[in-house]
Amino acid sequence: MKQRIEVWSTTLSLQTPRALQLLLTAILVATLLPTVAWAQADPLGHEDRARSLYRVVVSLDSAGHPVLPVSVFEHGTQIEVSAPGGLRVLGTGDGSVEFRLPGSKPLIVTATDLKPGRKDYWVAVSRAPANDLLSLRRVIKTWKAWGHRVRPRGMGATYGLKGRVLDTRATVLCLDTPFPTDAAARKRAAILAAERHRDVFVHTELAEPPTARLSATSAAGAEVRAADVLWFEAATPGAQLTVVGHGPGPDRQMLLPGRVYVVPGDGGGLAVVNEVRIETLLEGVVAAEIFSSAPPAALRAQAVAARTDLLAKVGLRHRSDPFSICSEVHCQAYRGARRIPKSIAAAVHFTRGQVLTGQDGRLVDTFYHAASGGHTEHNENAWRMNPHPCLRGRSDLQPGAVDHLAGGPTEAAVKALLDGPDRSFAAASGKNKKVLRWSVTRTWPEIRSHMAKVGVHKPVRALRILKRGVSGRIIEVELTLVDDRKVRIWGELRIRRAFHALRSSLFLVTPGPLGGDGAPVSWRFRGAGFGHGVGLDQTGAYGRAKRGQTFPQILSHYYNGSRLEKLY
Helix, strand or coil: CCCCCCCCCEEEEECCHHHHHHHHHHHHHHHHCCCCCCCCCCCCCHHHHHHHCCCCCCEECCCCCEEEEEEEEEEECEEEEECCCCEEEECCCCCCEEECCCCCCCEEEEEEEEECCEEEEEEEEEEEECCCHHHHHHHHHHHHHCCCCEEEEEECCEEEECCEEEECCEEEEEECCCECCHHHHHHHHHHHHHHHCCCCEEEEEEEECCEEEEEEECCCCEEEEEECCEEEEECCCCCCEEEEEECCCCCEEEEECCEEEEEECCCCCEEEEEEEEHHHHHHHHHHHHCCCCCCHHHHHHHHHHHHHHHHHCCCCCCCCCCCCEECCCCCCCCCCCCCCCHHHHHHHHHCCCEEEECCCCCECCCCEECECCCECCCHHHHCCCCCCCCCCCCECECCCCCCCCCCCCCHHHHHHHHHCCCCEHHHHHCCCHHHHEEEEEEEHHHHHHHHHCCCCCCCEEEEEEEEECCCCCEEEEEEEECCCCEEEEECHHHHHHHCCCCCCCCEEEEECCECCCCCECEEEEEEECECCCCCEEHHHHHHHHHCCCCHHHHHHHHCCCCEEEECC
């Protein structure tokens, strides 16, 4: 079979006889190794291939497993990459130069000529599936009547997995013209949100990607240089990469499966991205999201929810970054390869390729949270989005328990809920007791900086609850400030952030004694639950599994009307 060794836009600098010997040995070994097949030559130029990293969605590795590019480190000044049996270094992903380095000494990756990228920051007022023209037209009409130019912007992707085409495309409605900085766009969004009592957010798009000259140097003196991206994989099949990121903060060491690429990141540093199999990624995600001691049914339900959530986010998150998802809570918690409890690995393996779809065939936005407090929430009450039939809030109480919210989420009903014993399925788990019922006191100095982010710069004299969702969570409040100005805050997350990271907005609030300015010096919050309350209650799933429910039964309760489907 015909062999080839090729490096796109990569220069080898052989500075020592030892480096030359290593390279010649590598070439000889590479020509003797069997290969399955070579893809057709890439017709794209180097610049197009570098830009393609910002358009990557789901791809298949050489064994046919779905993989996703996940950011694992950013803002690096120097990256170390090593593997037990040596490394294969890939220029822009085509061809390879294989280094059989002695021992496991790392390659050191650095960058020169770093040029920051450029992004456009739009003030946005709505996001909906691309085919939801009716709701989009209503929003366009409203904002046009207020004197704004509304610009529809596309996002999301269509991709195929084992013959099944998935569609995550959405339309974002942006206003007027983009801002050059995120801070400027957020300031304008906050003003509009306060004026119009609407949920206004910032939509980011890539205008120009960052560029740099990258260099990977071995202890023997060999150097590989490339523009904008360097790829690495273990020379020994199945071996894992050890990556150490050095930067402004603490060093971070990671053990990573699959392939890794290093690119100039946002903010002028280096970013490390791991191309990892979805099922491998999910093992780490599930381990980070739920107790490994949970019954198998709860672990399987979490695995399906996390897999669906992961695939539903493709093309919607990090559109201006050279990866599909990040490894933080914003997307999916991921810490690289590590010892995974057998119970977690078994749950992911048992549910391999299984996802939840709605009646329209699209993936469900499988939101999940730590504890609902006894009742889950409608998705449109947590975020300004269209009601989803699979994300209807409903009681999560054990049989025979009194549902105080059955007649509506009144103040009296919420008080009765919090005053009574916790009879939720989450309570049946015996876990997370500190978040099932909680109380906390906040003073003005503690919340001052958080209030400033929602446009409140003076102490709060009074708080009036305007609206609660079906779970009892507060979704709109009116604050009266000491200068008599009134400010409304909409959104469960914005409300609890404004009062310095409350566990949920399902609470009753009591003002403390008044200060000299006529405002309470403190506020006492007494509440239940942890998180937004939409979708799967993770602690409730534990309790349901403990009571004998299967994972399809658990999923059908929290995502009512959804269908379990196997994609691969």
